[in-house]
């Protein structure tokens with residue numbers, strides 16, 4: 001079965017074709033980051049309009065790259081949520097219109113299930129069961145994954161997501177959106193011994209996270225350095241490093257606890273923040289110590305993309321799921 005996957009939940013238009021026998025056939029992406037950068041964050045109305053402009057040409061391009069015509073598609077999967085409602089509607093209505101015209105099944109999928117199973121697109125995919133750490137701009141969750149659709153939430157952030165915390169810290173440091181990569185770059189030259197930020201919620205048992213206090217701590221540190229007349233480039237790098245170390249350490253401590261609590265030895269890390277190099281190195285070291293393995297999607301599939309949506313859609317379509325005709329779904333908040 002050849003499945004066209006469409007992702008338009010936020011600021012990337014992603015389209016891919018996944019073949020259940022041959023694997024990923026083609027994958028294309030248009031990122032709106034440059035367009036939103038001048039506003040310091042995603043402007044929802046601009047996002048929807050840009051998806052409208054880009055989506056059909058990208059669908060044609062993915063077909064061309066796969067050497068297929070639209071008549072060789074067997075089904076369509078799209079991100080039904082969570083996300084920006086206008087952006088979601090572009091993908092949902094395009095998917096339903098195209099499916100109706102081609103007379104093939106169509107299915108809305110959960111964006112986070114896409115991130116969760118993105119490592120399945122790699123050459124050596126993780127076997128079930130595993131623990132997954134989902135760290136994106138909107139979510140920070142630990143999930144026990146037994147199989148497709150068999151997920152148990154072990155813990156999640158009670159306030160900001162890890163990516164959101166990176167983005168806010170970046171703003172405080174005067175860095176561009178998206179903040180995660182910018183903070184990580186600045187932290188490279190930071191001195192890890194100069195400042196130490198707290199590791200929130202690690203002093204008590206449990207697998208929940210909280211990152212909003214860290215945000216306040218970062219602001220306080222910046223203000224203090226400023227008052228001392230010491231907020232130069234190297235001090236800003238030290239703040240970035242202290243912030244990144246605190247987030248990485250907190251995530252690693254909770255991952256270790258989740259592996260201990262479930263008795264599992266496989267960890268999957270996905271979502272935008274899983275691109276963070278220091279996080280990867282830290283989790284590799286932790287895993288090696290306890291004979292566990294860590295799996296990541298390739299860099300391109302850590303952030304939003306159509307391939308993960310095509311993959312999840314294909315698995316669910318194979319299991320017999322599909323939307324009722326004309327019942328397009330756009331669900332901005334979807335637990």
Ligand code: KG4
Nearest residue numbers: 136137138163180181272273275276303304
């Ligand atoms: O999964 P994603 O592309 O979109 C959402 O579904 O949210 O994640 C985007 C988030 C942003 O907050 C971004 O700052 C963060 O992932 N991010 C990073 C890195 N690359 C992206 N955070 C830390 N280090 C990175 N290298």
Ligand code: ZN
Nearest residue numbers: 115136303304
């Ligand atoms: Zn995402």
